[in-house]
Every structure is written in structure tokens, then in C-alpha cells.
Amino acid sequence: MNLHYLIQEPKIIHEKNPVLILLHGYGSNEEDLFSFATELPQEYYVISVRAPYDLQPYGHAWYAIHFDADENKFSDNEQAKESVALIACFIDEIVKQYPIDTKNVTLIGFSQGAILSYATALTYPEKIAKVVALSGYFNQDILPEVIDTKAISHLKFFVSHGTVDQVIPVDWARKAKPALENLGLEVAYHEYPIGHGVAPQNFFDFKNWLLR
Template sequence: MFTLDLHYITRPSTLKENAPLLIMCHGYGSDENDLFSFASELPEELFIISLRAPYTLQPFGNAWYAINFDANQNKWSDDEQAKESREKIAGFIDYACDQYPVNKESVTLLGFSQGTILSYAVALTYPEKVKNVIALSGYINPNIIPENFESIDYSKLHFYCSHGSADQVIPVEWARKAPKFLEALNIDFKYSEFPVGHGVAPQNFYEFKNWLLNKIQ
């Protein structure tokens, strides 16, 4: 039984039933208000939910999983925490589809940075729960998806992936592995780069907005 333990905020749809659902997953050190700033610019028929990651950071912000540093300043991810957050998001999708007048066949995950890593993981673990993924400034972590992923049916998934070519937080080389990975699984995707750092350029926003418009029709 899934228990709701993720704080979230919503923007209702103009549709009274069967609204396409968009779930936002913010990056490390942020909160549910960050990506929600996009909401007013996105299609009115979308039912938008922005999640707050479960781990509280000091002095402020939240994380989907810990990022640790050793004495040499190498950093590594807590993959067990990441898997727990993956399960929380997957469970939240079911909760939202039961709780709100949305179309469970039209669920989009929109992630940024660590939220993108989790969005990839949820979609590649539970492709039956997700239709579209907007993956901003993140990468695929193979340690938090099923070992048998190559035998899973991903035929209904669509990915929009983008990255800043000058990203100083997550190297663009990590993001560039996604197209080959998705292509090998016959997943429909679009990959774009923009001349920015770890953020979303205006042209990046308009491109993924138009991409999403076509996917929710």
C-alpha cells in the first residue's frame, strides 16, 4: 500500500476529466516551487503537480538522494536512496491518477538535474506508468534501473533530453550517452544542447514546451 509522504503543490487543469498529467521533479538543493515557475507558461489543459524531494538539506533545500564527497573531493551518489525515491515517485503517480481527474495514459515526468536522473529511472523501470519524459540537465544512472532493462517494452515512451554545453555541475559528456542508450532500446527521443551552464535557456523552454504540446494532443 502506497502511503503519501511526498509534499507537493498543484495547478489544476481547465479540463474537468481525463487531463494530461505533468509531474515535476526538482534538482538537488531546491524545492517544489522551482520548476513550478514554468507552470503558468505551460498548456492550460495540463494538470500539473510539483513534488518536493524527501530528504531535507541544511540550511535549506531538498534532495532525492545524498551526494557524498570523499577526501579527494570525488563525489558519488547514494544509489540505495535514489532507488527509494524512484519507488516513491512511481507510487505517487498511482496516487495522483486515483486522486485527481487525470488521464493515466498521459503522464509526463519533467525533471531537472537530480530530478531528471530520477525521471529517467522511473520511466525505465515502470514504462507502463509514464508516457513522456522531459529530461533537463541530467543523465541516465544505470545503477538505479532494472538489470533486465534490455528485455522491457519501452515502445510507448517518448523522451525530450537537453543539456547545457557549458554545464559545470553535470558534464555534458554524461548527457550525451543518453541518445545512444535510448536508440538501442528503440525509444522515441529528441536530444538538444544549448550554450548555457546548469540551467534552462529560454529557447530550451520553448523547444520542450512545443515538443510536449505535440505529445499531449
């Protein structure tokens, strides 16, 4: 397996079960989002993936973030695209290994994981059904140059952000909805009066969205 992960098997077993793939943020690890696995719907496999790049002294990242002399932050987009390809390979491997319904794969990403969830779904739409993008933003620079709107037409997005997020400004997050709608996609967009995190109400709302 190309990426380390934690897995919770479904409590309600079908011939093929849906899967939720959790992608953590910069500097975190696979245990972070996995902490709410027990609260997720019981018919899902829940798989929490560790990002490939080790940070010092601890934690992991999907791609490097650099600061220049003026403290402007910029992302290593080439590394980000490599991680998108890694996630796509990972999906191929887990659907071979477990009885997963390949038509019901959902990515749940937080922060850097959300940024990559958008890109993975739009680059490999045949592998993904839904995306929950928590506290991230839509990075056009890591998307394919040409997006086939017919191939992506089934994708559904739940996007949420804290209005006082000090890491990724809410203005950045707000651009995702019109960008996705311009591609003809269905988007549920929510804001919460919190910083860079997931409020209980946010969790409740995306869980209900999944169950619908």
C-alpha cells in the same frame, strides 16, 4: 500523500486530463520548477513534487551525494532507487485523487530530478508516457537489471543540456541518447549554450515537443 506537492489545475477541462509531474534538482524545492507552471499547456495538471530528504540549512534532495577525500562525487544509489519507488507510489496516489489520464503522464525532471525521471520511466513504464530530462544524465546503476524492451516501447524522451554546464558535464548528458536508442526508444536531444539551468529556448522547445 507520501510526498509534499504543489498543483495547478488545468484551464481546459476534459473528462480525464494529462499531467506533468515536475521533479526538482538537488538542494532545491517544489517551488523552483513550479515557477513556470503558468507557461505550460493549459490542458495539463501541473504537479511539482518536493524531494523526500531535507538538506541543511534548506532545500531538499532525492538522494545523497557524497564527496570522498579526493573530492570525487558519488551518489547514494540505494536512496535513489527508494526515491524512484516513492515517485511511482506518488503517481498511483494522484491518479486516484484527480481525474488524470493514466496514459498521459509526463515527468519533467531537472538535474537530480532528470536522473530519477529516466529511472522511474524505465522501471515503471506502465505509469509513464513521456520524459523531459533537463540537465541530467542517464545513471545505469539505478535501473532494473533487465529492461523489458516491449514494455517500454511507447516511452518518448526529450533530453537537453547546457554545453557549458559546470555541475553535470555535457559529455555525461550526451550518453543518454545512444543508451535510450539502444533500447529502441525515440529521443529528441538538444543542447544550448548555457550552464546548469533551463534557457528560454530550451523551455520553448520542450513545450512544443509536448504539444506535438
